[in-house]
Amino acid sequence: MTNGHFIDGGAVAPSSGEYFESQDPATGETIGRYARGNAQDVDRAVQSADRAFEQWRSLQPYQRGQRLHRLAELLRGDAERLAHLETRDCGHPLTRTRRDIETSARFFEFYSGLADKVYGDVIPATNANLVYTLREPYGVTGQIIPWNAPISQFARGAAPSLAAGNVVVAKPAEQTPVTALELARLACAAGLPPGALNVVTGFGEEAGQALVDHPKIRKITFTGSVDTGRIVLSRAGQRIVPVTAELGGKSPFIVFADANLEAAADAAVPGLIMLSGQTCSAASRILVERPAMGAFVEKVVARIRSSVTVGPGLEDCTIGPLVSNEQLQRVIGYVEEGLREGARLALGGKRITEGRLGRGYFFEPTLFTDVDNGMRIAREEIFGPVGVVIPFDTPEEALAIANDSDYGLVAGIWTGDFARAHRLASRLECGQIYINNFRDVNVEAPFGGYKSSGVGRERGVEAMHYYTQLKTIVVRT
Ligand code: NAI
């Protein structure tokens, strides 16, 4: 199947005539050809969005909300087909991609309800003037989407942007272009004006960069690596354009000896392996109070051995393959580096090569012990099912190790002592702290990073503020 961009309500062939292939990471097979976008295609999409902007913003806010709500319903109605497409494109099990479609629907539902609740303040001023503020949309917003949870990441940015009255041009990751095009089609079917949600497929350095640099893009949403985030933020800085950036993590999962170790181990397993570890909020650094260390590692290893199956996402399994050969090689490289640095494998460590799994990019759930926080496997985001375990002796030491990271996205705290948990939560340099649970949140709670993990917040009411600009009006009375 050959696919164009989605611009102005329909498929548009790439101006260069060139296409790239998307692969099924479970088999290495090609699943379709996708338009290789360039600056000309991006310009066409942005001009179309710019025309749609007046139409979209001139609707009554509640009417915009109704259409976004309709989009949520269309996503639900098409969930099974979309989940299959997403699984073939990015590899995650159907159980997971079904949830991602539901999460996408929830994003549109949640923000549809906020579309007519975007308002400013009346400000008591020192003079007799009437001073009030308006929250206005930016206009055309650009969104660059990663490959690890493609459709829900798209919905996470597009829903609040559209609800606030903006229009969107999105560039999905070259590894996973499939469901972005589907979402844009459904948006038109839901009554969004043609051009309000356009998708240009292609590579980061071509289509992505052209989007960031386009003079009519007034706001950018980026999710991906720190290195690419730096490029996007600095190029946007050249044009004085705000960026919401979500850039990954190396999240500490802190287990005290007085914790319910069974519950902590139950949560550590999905924390480590969910999306095959290809998530910014993976529990990739497990810090354990020394007396509980042996028992905890044993529990986690036993649970993974007995309950986690690796396989093609279309079949019954817990986790699928890594998204690409490139990502597989990156993960293999980190495991080799960990062994060189002197860490010890408590579990896994290898690509799965037996039988038909050998055709795909499958990797065993992997756990390192004897890890020092200075090692590269403890400092850098691996983005595979690879965890490291680091012991600590005191709460102060746990805090110091947890905060000794360039990242600051998520932290988990497991303890029976709530006073200690709150004390620690207030001093951890992370955007999200989970106490005696891990990532048990949905679309309602704000999400974002401290330090190199990002700028701005997504999800929740909070995210709406990042898609509006404030205008202050002063009236002489
Ligand atoms: P990446 O950051 O290069 O790609 C993410 C998106 O940015 C893709 O759509 C890509 O096409 C686009 N992009 C790349 N270069 C660009 C540029 N110069 N201008 C504009 N857009 C550009 O991530 P990559 O290389 O695929 O993965 C590398 C590592 O990044 C992973 O191993 C992981 O550690 C991290 N990552 C983190 C994610 C998160 O959720 N925070 C998501 C994806 C990757």
Ligand code: MG
């Ligand atoms: Mg890249």
